[in-house]
Amino acid sequence: xxxxxxxxxxxxxxxxxxxxxxxxxxxxxxxxxxxxxxxxxxxxxxxxxxxxxxxxxxxxxxxxxxxxxxxxxxxxxxxxxxxxxxxxxxxxxxxxxxxxxxxxxxxxxxxxxxxxxxxxxxxxxxxxxxxxxxxxxxxxxxxxxxxxxxxxxxxxxxxxxxxxxxxxxxxxxxxxxxxxxxxxxxxxxxxxxxxxxxxxxxxxxxxxxxxxxxxxxxxxxxxxxxxxxxxxxxxxxxxxxxxxxxxxxxxxxxxxxxxxxxxxxxxxxxxxxxxxxxxxxxxxxxxxxxxxxxxxxx
Numbered sequence: 516x517x518x519x520x521x522x523x524x525x526x527x528x529x530x531x532x533x534x535x536x537x538x539x540x541x542x543x544x545x546x547x548x549x550x551x552x553x554x555x556x557x558x559x560x561x562x563x564x565x566x567x568x569x570x571x572x573x574x575x576x577x578x579x580x581x582x583x584x585x586x587x588x589x590x591x592x593x594x595x596x597x598x599x600x601x602x603x604x605x606x607x608x609x610x611x612x613x614x615x616x617x618x619x620x621x622x623x624x625x626x627x628x629x630x631x632x633x634x635x636x637x638x639x640x641x642x643x644x645x646x647x648x649x650x651x652x653x654x655x656x657x658x659x660x661x662x663x664x665x666x667x668x669x670x671x672x673x674x675x676x677x678x679x680x681x682x683x684x685x686x687x688x689x690x691x692x693x694x695x696x697x698x699x700x701x702x703x704x705x706x707x708x709x710x711x712x713x714x715x716x717x718x719x720x721x722x723x724x725x726x727x728x729x730x731x732x733x734x735x736x737x738x739x740x741x742x743x744x745x746x747x748x749x750x751x752x753x754x755x756x757x758x759x760x761x762x763x764x765x766x767x768x769x770x771x772x773x774x775x776x777x778x779x780x781x782x783x784x785x786x787x788x789x790x791x792x793x794x795x796x797x798x799x800x801x802x803x804x805x806x807x808x809x810x811x812x813x
C-alpha cells in the first residue's frame with residue numbers, strides 16, 4: 516500500500532487510472548471502515564482511501580480536538596486487510612492552503628433537517644470536503660456507509676446536481692454482536708455506557724416491528740421509543756420515522772412506502788446516531804390496532 520500526503524503525490528500514483536474506487540474516512544478505523552474498503556474493491560481498482568479529520572464539519576463545541584487520530588494503527592489495519600492501494604493522508608495545510616471561503620451549501624429540505632438542524636454547518640462541511648476529495652481522487656465509484664444515512668443522501672444529491680461522474684454505493688451498517696453500530700466515537704463510552712448503548716438499536720427494532728405489525732399511530736410509536744431511552748439516561752435529539760426517498764416525515768394511518776427510522780441521542784458525553792430501514796407496509800390488517808388505539812407497552 517502506498518501512503519501519500521500531498522495532492523501531487525496522489526495524482527502521480529493515479530495517473531491514467533480510470534476505475535478508481537474511493538472511500539473517504541476520518542480515520543480511527545474499525546471493521547465498519549474495512550467493510551467499506553472491501554466493497555470498494557468489488558466495484559473498482561485501484562482502491563483509494565483517505566484519512567482526514569475535517570474541521571469544517573465540527574461545531575464550535577464539538578469534539579474536533581479530541582477526535583481520535585490513530586494514523587499508524589490505521590495503516591497497519593489497511594495493510595493487513597490488503598484492499599487499499601493508495602492511502603491519502605493529507606495535512607490540514609495541504610487540503611486548506613488558504614481559508615475555505617467557497618463552500619457547498621447542502622440542499623434545502625434535506626440538509627437542514629435532523630442532523631442539519633441539530634448540528635448547524637455540519638453538512639456544509641461534509642459536502643465541501645467530499646467535493647474537494649472527489650476533485651483530488653477523481654474516482655469512478657465512492658462507497659459510503661448507511662449508518663450516516665442522511666449524509667449518504669446529501670452526497671448522492673450533490674453528485675446528481677453537479678453532474679459528477681461518481682457512482683455512490685451504499686454499504687450496510689456493520690454492528691457489534693450486541694447490535695451497536697460500529698463508530699469511532701464508541702471509544703468515548705465508559706464500560707457502563709457501552710453496556711447500555713445497544714438499547715438505541717433495540718428501540719429502532721421495536722419501532723420497525725410495531726409498524727410491520729400494522730400499527731399506524733407513528734407519533735405514539737416514536738414517543739414510546741423516546742420515553743424508553745429517556746428512562747435509561749439517554750438525551751434524545753430525535754427519533755422519527757421518515758420516508759427513505761427524501762427523509763420527510765411519514766404520516767400516521769397511511770399505507771407506508773419504504774421508510775427508515777432515524778435517531779440521534781446522547782449517552783453521557785457521547786452522541787450516537789443509528790437508523791433502521793423499514794420495507795413498505797400496507798394499511799393495518801383486520802384486527803390490528805388502528806390509529807389512536809391503546810398500544811401495549813406505550
